Amino acid sequence: MYRIGKQFRFEAAHSLPNLPEGHQCARVHGHSYTVEVHLVSDELTQSGFVVDFAELGPFSTHIRDNFDHHDLNTVLDAPPTSEHLAAYFYRWCCDHLRLPDQVRVERVRISETASTFAEYAPSSP
Numbered sequence: 001m002y003r004i005g006k007q008f009r010f011e012a013a014h015s016l017p018n019l020p021e022g023h024q025c026a027r028v029h030g031h032s033y034t035v036e037v038h039l040v041s042d043e044l045t046q047s048g049f050v051v052d053f054a055e056l057g058p059f060s061t062h063i064r065d066n067f068d069h070h071d072l073n074t075v076l077d078a079p080p081t082s083e084h085l086a087a088y089f090y091r092w093c094c095d096h097l098r099l100p101d102q103v104r105v106e107r108v109r110i111s112e113t114a115s116t117f118a119e120y121a122p123s124s125p
């Protein structure tokens, strides 16, 4: 199996609800987010690609228009944790990227800071 990935970055603000009283993340604060999308395929195209990285262009546009310099509490219907963001972006990629049949979105990883991440990947059948 072949795997490729591409990173995207955006800046955004959020506050997290349902945390213990006094938790620092309940206050409005910001992060420089990194989003990493992983695609897998058993086959390569004639060009030797899983798929051209350029096919992820619509995802870059979606992030720029809807997430960059936004308040994430107004963008997502769920608390804007890294876990919810990863699941949201995974579903967006599955629903909107025009990928060849043999290519699938394997996982999406989100980092709020250099030392933390959350991933979403569907459970194995």
Ligand SMILES: Nc1nc2c(c(=O)[nH]1)N=C([C@H](O)[C@H](O)COP(=O)(O)OP(=O)(O)OP(=O)(O)O)CN2
Binding pocket: 016, 025, 029, 080, 081, 082, 083, 112, 113, 115, 116, 118
């Ligand atoms: N499982 C999760 N835990 C936390 C999330 C999350 O999305 N998923 N988010 C936060 C906050 O957004 C917080 O701003 C980031 O937390 P943390 O990495 O702990 O931030 P610090 O920069 O303060 O970390 P230090 O290493 O302690 O400096 C919290 N938890």
Ligand SMILES: [Zn+2]
Binding pocket: 014, 025, 029, 030, 031, 112
């Ligand atoms: Zn935070």
